[in-house]
Amino acid sequence: MKFIPYNQFKKIKFVKERGFSKIYKAIWIDSPCCWNEEKYDFDYNNPNITVALKQLNDSEKLPP
Numbered sequence: 001m002k003f004i005p006y007n008q009f010k011k012i013k014f015v016k017e018r019g020f021s022k023i024y025k026a027i028w029i030d031s032p033c034c035w036n037e038e039k040y041d042f043d044y045n046n047p048n049i050t051v052a053l054k055q056l057n058d059s060e061k062l063p064p
Contacts, residue, residue, distance in 0.1 A: 004028065012053070024053040 009026040016023050031049035032042030056062075 009051075009053070015052075020057050022055045022057070024055065026051055026053055 008029050010029055012024050012026040014022065015025050028049045028051045029047060030044045031046050031051070032044050033046035034043055035041075036043045
């Protein structure tokens with residue numbers, strides 16, 4: 001799992017609320033294209049992939 005800053009997403013749209021979370025759809029601006037075995041990291045050269053985002057209810061109350 002990797003933290004992606006909020007400013008890396010555009011066109012964020014609410015989809016639905018389920019149980020303890022809210023689901024959103026967004027476009028990841030600098031999304032990874034593929035896994036690079038030599039660098040052991042993603043190659044970021046595939047822009048504008050549609051992704052799902054999940055926000056946990058009351059997540060602002062969680063400790064860092």
